[in-house]
Amino acid sequence: MLSQTEIDGFAAPDAAPEAVIEARDLQLVFETSDGPVQALKDINLTIEKGEFVSFIGPSGCGKTTFLRAVAGLEKPTGGTLTVNGMTPDEARRARAYGYVFQAAGLYPWRSIARNVRLPLEIMGYSKADQESRVKKVLQLVDLEGFERKYPWQLSGGMQQRASIARALAFDAEILLMDEPFGALDEIVRDHLNEQLLALWARTEKTIGFVTHSIPEAVYLSTKIVVMSPRPGRITDVIPNTLPKERPLDIRDTPEFLEIAHRVREGLRAGHAYD
Amino acid sequence: MILAFGAILFWVLAWWANIRLANSTLADTRFGMAAVPILFGVTLLVLWEGLVRGLSVPGVILPPPSMIAARFAASTSILWADFRQTFIKGALSGYVIGVGAAFAMAIAVDRYEFLRRGLLPVGSFIAALPVIGTAPILVMWFGFDWQSKAAVVVVMVFFPVLVNTVQGLTSAERIQRDLMTTYAAGYWQTLWKLRLPSALPFIFNGLKIATTLALIGAIVAEFFGSPIVGMGFRISTSVGQLALDMVWAEIAVAALAGSAFYGLVALAERLLTFWHPSQRRQKT
Amino acid sequence: MRQSILPVLTVVLIILGIWYLAAAWMNATWTLQQAERAEQTLTTVEVLQDTMQQDRPKLPAPHQVAVELWETTAEKKITSKRSLVYHGWITLSATLLGFAIGTGLGILLAVGIVHNRAMDMSVMPWAIASQTIPILAIAPMIIVVLNSVGVTGLLPKAFISAYLSFFPVVVGMVKGLRSPAPMQLDLMRTYSASQSQVFWNLRLPASVPFLFTSLKVGIAASLVGAIVGELPTGAVAGLGARLLAGSYYGQTIQIWSALIAAAVLAASLVGIVSLLERLTLHKMGMRT
Structure with missing residues (x-):
């Protein structure tokens, strides 16, 4: 959907790296009927502007919880967590991020265009601005012509694209994505991964991306955070040395496989722990 | 008596027609969906009218539909x-x-x-x-x-x-x-x-x-x-x-x-x- | 469940509080009129006291109703015409008889509808439409007509009860018998199971949760039917008769106690059906 030259035009931010999300000794304990559960333990992590950071690990490792804590949807019980230098709650009020959930979560009573317009209405954008932004982001995710359709008339992949458009519609520098393609089949997923990379290159957003697929994590990110459960913690942070420009078949190169191998090792080490 | 028998005959015929209709290709059309229940309703009315008149049921027990319509x-x-x-x-x-x-x-x-x-x-x-x-x-x-x-x-x-x-x-x-x-x-x-x-x-x-x-x-x-x-x-x-x-x-x-x-x-x-x-x- | 006890108690207390306030407010007019006629002046406390103990208050206070309920249930012989247990039993027996008839016929019709396409297409639209019609309006006529052909006593009321519980059961049961997924029906077909085997092994068990849902609606409707059935004949017995007599003679306390008795009856009937539902489903392994 984007030409190659546009992707080439993208360059890493050359100014001094600027921390967008910063966690120091972050703790999060859930009180359940079976007693407290340590969902996050001693999380230390810095995500810089323009990075694409994947969180990978088995279920229960706290990757989703961490993302929700960044979004202010969960309250940490210890340590510090800042988003753009603010607390997550302040960042939420400042509408600092767009969030894409596991399911599209579109409102079935709104057409696709009106779903994308929802955050703009809430945030008080002008009518004309709403119109042009909806048009722009629907173009970005390849959904032109579906404005008047209702979510339940579209395929799962298209619904998820609409929900991404909805998260992009307003000017948030950060995009938080919680297994957005988890429920889709492999073929659709590949396609969306490619589109997401192009979109990231074009918008220069900072992206936090939760997944349980190793190839997806390696293919997309600049940094892979490997997590492990009971208690949820970070076991490894792997910088991705692959070039910015990534055609789908980069997944067959030795370099790709090497990084994937390291991620797998990290996941295994986490498991050997318990 | 003839009225009562007539009503029962009508009922049998209508029921037969409904069975034919319900099992035919018409059943899934709009026409079939409307015709079958309407025919059934009409049958009930005819049966009611015929039996009440034919058996001369007194109006203080059950008046026939025609009398109700007139009223x-x-x-x-x-x-x-x-x-x-x-x-x-x-x-x-x-x-x-x-x-x-x-x-x-x-x-x-x-x-x-x-x-x-x-x-x-x-x-x-x-x-x-x-x-x-x-x-x-x-x-x-x-x-x-x-x-x-x-x-x-x-x-x-x-x-x-x-x-x-x-x-x-x-x-x-x-x-x-x-x-x-x-x-x-x-x-x-x-x-x-x-x-x-x-x-x-x-x-x-x-x-x-x-x-x-x-x-x-x-x-x-x-x-x-x-x-x-x-x-x-x-x-x-x-x-x-x-x-x-x-x-x-x-x-x-x-x-x-x-x-x-x-x-x-x-x-x-x-x-x-x-x-x-x-x-x-x-x-x- | 345990979490909601406190909130439920609070809400009940709020309702009782509103009831007392309303009683004081509504009965005060009469108290003040009486005082004026007797050329007395009453203090606020005296007025409030009086509003709580009038003989024919506009709105009896909760404790007055409670006392009346106690006197007419525990302290009267149950054969006495003044015993609420006696009246409750009259209504209950009509309800149960009607409910049994209505449910039985309803299930039979539902089975017929599911197995016969002509019946389905003929009857189902009417069964659904009939739920939107105020059937209760014909109650007086049924009573009088049945009386005139010599059917008296329990049966006419039971008839109305049956009529009211019949349609919810038909509609719910048809839904239930149709609830097995196509895959489950296909499985039966791979076994080349007969119609009756499919019915007993798949359709009937699958319909049980739906049946109980409609039974709960049906039994509540049956009770309403029996009570309304007691209104037109100038009936002398039953909770409906108590309501009517109370309204003729302005015996508000009697009306309220009959009303509460009807509520308790309805709640216990629905409660029993729910209990049976839980036991049955548990036994069938459908819910734990």
């Missing part, structure tokens, strides 16, 4: 007056007030988790009670005219609508609610853009229950005292005079009014909750 045609002005008194003044105004009050209450209660948890079981409990029994009390309080009938209707429709609305307001999915949180949306924004729309199917469920209850409430309340007009009044006095044709004519009015009212609410539901799985015509 209906001859007394349209009385029936209209009764309809106005009972349906428009009693049932409809009570319905509007009751639904409005339940709605306001639901939105007020909804802000307090504690109250909601208490009100939901109590409300469902009261909704299952024979609330119609409050009719004599309300007739005493509000007098014989339509105001007391409206009051009965208010009490009857209040709880089903309240319970359904309160339940509906919590029906939005977690992701949909979290989404609103990530937008830092205010209470009213969330209510208006998410929780009310997602409550609509529940609200309509309550409204549909309430339409049936409203007419029942208004009619039965008249059994406990009314001015000399009204459907319930006419039914009870005509029963006393053994003028059963008049009773049946009133029942026909009640049936028409009841299904028309229900149909209107169902139509509004179709328009406003077209997106709900139960309302989608087909997958496109």
